Amino acid sequence: MRRGSRRRRPHEPATRPTVGRGRYSVKYIIPFEPGQTVPFRGRPRQIRLDPSLRDPLLLEDDRILLASPAGCSRLVEGWLRHEARLAFGEAVARHAAALGVEPRGIAIRDQKTRWGSASAAGRLNFSWRAVMAPPFVLDYLAAHEVAHLREMNHGPRFWSLCRGLCPETDAAERWLKAEGRGLHRYGREPMGAEG
Numbered sequence: 619m620r621r622g623s624r625r626r627r628p629h630e631p632a633t634r635p636t637v638g639r640g641r642y643s644v645k646y647i648i649p650f651e652p653g654q655t656v657p658f659r660g661r662p663r664q665i666r667l668d669p670s671l672r673d674p675l676l677l678e679d680d681r682i683l684l685a686s687p688a689g690c691s692r693l694v695e696g697w698l699r700h701e702a703r704l705a706f707g708e709a710v711a712r713h714a715a716a717l718g719v720e721p722r723g724i725a726i727r728d729q730k731t732r733w734g735s736a737s738a739a740g741r742l743n744f745s746w747r748a749v750m751a752p753p754f755v756l757d758y759l760a761a762h763e764v765a766h767l768r769e770m771n772h773g774p775r776f777w778s779l780c781r782g783l784c785p786e787t788d789a790a791e792r793w794l795k796a797e798g799r800g801l802h803r804y805g806r807e808p809m810g811a812e813g
């Protein structure tokens with residue numbers, strides 16, 4: 619399956635939080651397995667085995683500890699999705715309260731070309747991979763989609779709302795352009811080893 623610039627519709631403005639162009643060669647894939655280092659909330663964390671662990675997974679400082687190597691890819695991705703749901707839930711609630719809007723719901727997905735989207739019905743979608751980025755980036759993505767509940771466009775009023783909710787809007791846009799697509803290297807099994 620390819621991901622690339624062709625999925626980006628030409629009418630979309632460049633400032634949309636897109637994942638970027640290009641596709642990734644298998645050799646750059648970093649699977650979620652012991653020994654690998656993956657980012658979480660902007661900091662590198664090494665995945666390590668700890669058979670004495672009581673829970674299947676524990677985040678401890680800069681280590682993600684796993685009790686067993688069995689099913690580790692699914693386990694780590696499931697944990698990241700869970701953390702993404704919590705972080706986006708908190709950030710969306712905060713920004714929505716500040717703007718006086720009410721989203722209809724939040725879905726966490728693995729969107730290939732977008733970090734987030736908002737439907738006309740008020741549903742917000744986000745990529746779980748944003749939880750690997752620094753917290754201010756996730757906060758910006760939440761602010762961006764919440765601002766769309768007022769302005770369904772990328773005009774000056776939209777950006778004014780967005781920057782009002784998240785003062786780090788411009789820094790986050792820069793981070794996503796420079797680093798965002800690198801987050802798509804993580805967690806995919808090389809050669810389809812696992813579904």
Ligand SMILES: [Zn+2]
Nearest residue numbers: 634635762766
């Ligand atoms: Zn947008």
